[in-house]
């Protein structure tokens with residue numbers, strides 16, 4: 001469902017990605033590991049259309065996104081891609097339910113449908129009792145699970161996660177990792193996950209090791 005070909009990216013004289021080829025199938029959980037500075041986040045941002053490559057192509061289900069303008073990209077991301085970052089980036093003045101609803105409203109999905117779906121997702125992630133809580137009224141694990149629900153609200157084809165459990169204690173990290181695999185089992189959800197957590201990296205269907213701008217395996 002995702003195909004990246006010959007991706008190159010430099011920042012000034014620094015060549016960060018030197019020709020990455022990568023294909024991700026629907027329902028796969030793929031982890032990306034590698035030393036700090038290896039280019040993992042840069043690659044994830046390019047795959048997720050948050051940044052553009054200097055050279056190479058990114059296709060989703062055959063559709064080339066390289067030439068999309070910024071409005072087209074924003075719409076494409078909102079409808080097809082979910083993101084989870086190390087820090088949840090929830091809006092502090094909104095409740096968990098409102099935070100999850102927001103990308104659904106931006107996609108112009110009918111309001112009732114969005115609200116119903118957001119509540120169901122939060123319940124599915126064991127947050128049925130936290131719908132009306134603001135981020136500051138939730139634990140770190142609950143905040144991150146809310147971010148997972150937000151990533152799922154528009155039924156994305158793929159979710160990109162950058163160090164999703166990097167800010168969690170081991171019990172919450174493990175719960176989050178189990179959720180990823182439950183979502184794959186129940187929804188055939190596709191994930192590409194950058195992680196320094198060895199357990200998560202090894203649970204994935206494929207573990208990609210990045211070094212010096214290339215994928216080693």
Ligand SMILES: Nc1ncnc2c1ncn2[C@@H]1O[C@H](COP(=O)(O)OP(=O)(O)OP(=O)(O)O)[C@@H](O)[C@H]1O
Pocket residue numbers: 011014016034035036037038039040041042043
């Ligand atoms: N916007 C930018 N401008 C200049 N250099 C950048 C920029 N973004 C990243 N870099 C550099 O590119 C290299 C790769 O960064 P990247 O964040 O992709 O690495 P990473 O493998 O994700 O590292 P980490 O595990 O520490 O998050 C680093 O040397 C970084 O300093």
